[in-house]
Amino acid sequence: MNDDFATAMRRAVRSTRALNVAEATRVIQDALAGRPASDARTSTNPDITPPPPIQRSTPFPVDPDAEIIEPSAKPEAEEPAEKVGDGTASRRFRKSLAETVRILREGRLASGVFGSLHGAGLPGTAKQVPQPIMPDGAQFLARSFTCPAGARSYRLYIPASAPDRPRGLVIMLHGCNQDPEDFAAGTGMNAVAETHGLVVAYPRQSGANNASSCWNWFRPVDQMRDEGEPSIIAGITKEIMSEFGFDRSRVFVAGLSAGGAMAAIMGETYPDLYSAAGIHSGLTYGSANDVVSAFSAMRGEGGLASSPKRFANGHRLRTIVFQGSADRTVHPSNADRIVAAATPTGAGWTVRKESGRSASGRTYARTIVADPAGRPAVEYWLVDGAGHAWSGGHSAGTYTDPHGPDASSQMVRFFLDGQE
Structure with a gap:
């Protein structure tokens, strides 16, 4: 050499x-x-971004x-x-x-x-996402929000099926190296929302705050109520709630990877805003407090998990989790920790397990935790052989697995089944 x-x-x-x-x-x-x-x-610069999701069948393992x-x-x-x-x-x-x-x-x-806040990856990795096809009367608006913690833009989908009195709101938090348009195209959430008359908001992580467009789920300031990114996302949520007259029972938050970790943070820090959370390939609240512990948590080596606070004003935060069994970016044991943190304890709760196969042939295991009245409080979908990608997603977006069960449809079904 x-x-x-x-x-x-x-x-x-x-x-x-x-x-x-x-x-x-x-x-x-x-x-x-x-x-x-x-x-x-x-x-x-000491602030380093943990790895974004890798769209490969065998992604590079996290090994800092x-x-x-x-x-x-x-x-x-x-x-x-x-x-x-x-x-x-x-x-x-x-x-x-x-x-x-x-x-x-x-x-x-x-x-x-290792994408740093001021570093840049190699060129040629971005994917051009086509403009979404929308039904007549639907809107995909560009908006922005500013509060003392900072400012973020966001896209807001208003369905043609219910433009004035939508049924509810889903906050969708994209993963690393994604943006709202990409995430909307890949998850197909707008089409699902159209069917059910839902409004969907896609906050955009700023490249100025994270060069890989990851939500900073591993930083203590971004894990606290009324601080950092949770404050901004909550402000967007409240703004839309006020505009459409939503109460907590009709407001939900979901995300993928870093966005999934941030969805867990939002459910933990603002359980008075959200009635349910959908976490896809994410990590539990409090699993990291710096870069080193973030890598450790992503490898499945435990973390700094806090005591879960799953109740607010007498309401329970319901949780649905999707995870690929072959995910080499976020170890599947993180999904187990999310489920454990979200599962209530006490008499009368039941656990049911079942298995199935998607239309494309991918098998999955589904665990359902129900309250004494039989209402699902937690669902866990472990998709066999799936990697770090949105299950049942569309190839128009990045980090998607079209062969899996449809995570978007199942999350919305879970959200709406639990409306109070």
């Missing part, structure tokens, strides 16, 4: 460990193109401590666990130089694992 190339790889690793992804990417690109190395650029070794060296299976930051054990794995170059060349490491 060329000595200059090996040196460049080592520089890229040092930059990556220093959380300077933009520099690591530049070094790799220069080396692959045969350009001479230029002066290193540095970044001291990956270490490059020369191909001639004998790889070690695993080094001893070491203490980091808050004392959480972090395991380090070695990868060959050839494998690391392949990962970096494909843009997985730069844009999919």
Whole structure:
């Protein structure tokens, strides 16, 4: 191997460990193109975005401590666990130089694992989403909201079937590297909302606040009521509630991946606003409080889970969870933790398990927790063989699995079945 190339790889690793992804990417690109190395650029920004979802059948596993070794060296299976930051054990794995170059060349490491607030991934990963086809009379409005915590724009779908007196509101929180238009196209939620006469709002995460457009679910300030991003999303919710005269029983929140984690946060911090939450490939509230613990939680190594607060003003927050069994971005054990946190305790509650197959042939296991009156309080759909993608979604959007059961339809059915 060329000595200059090996040196460049080592520089890229040092930059990556220093959380300077933009520099690591530049070094790799220069080396692959045969350009001479230029002066290193540095970044001291400590806020790093955990990995966005990867739209591949076998996405790159989350491994923030990956270490490059020369191909001639004998790889070690695993080094001893070491203490980091808050004392959480972090395991380090070695990868060959050839494998690391392949990962970096494909843009997985730069844009999919370590995208920093001021860094940029490799080009060519964005997908052009076509404008949605809407029935006559429907509206897909562009709006914005500002409060002391900040400002965000959002798209609002108003169905033609109920423009003046819609049945309810669904807040949809997109995943990393997505936007409202992409998320609407991929989930098909507007069409489901049209059938049921629902309004749907899609808040947009700002690139200025997260370069990969991830909701910052892992930062303490963004896990608190009346602070950060929860305050902004709640403000959007209240604005629409006031406009259409919705009460809590007709308001729901759902999301995918980072958006799913934020949906869990919204249900925890604003249970007086939402009557139900839909969490797809997400994480439970309080599972992380910084970047290190975020990676740990995504790997399924536990987290900082808090005591769940599932009741507000005498009302229970109902929860439906979708998770792919083959998800290598957010480990399926996170869904188990969400379900455990959402499941009430006490006499009279029942658990029923069943299995089924989608129209496209993908099998799933469904667990239903019902209250003493037989009303479902928690549903958990574990989709066999599915990865990190919206189950039953459409190829018009990113991070979708059209073969799975229709998560959008099932979430809306669950939401409306529990209206008080």
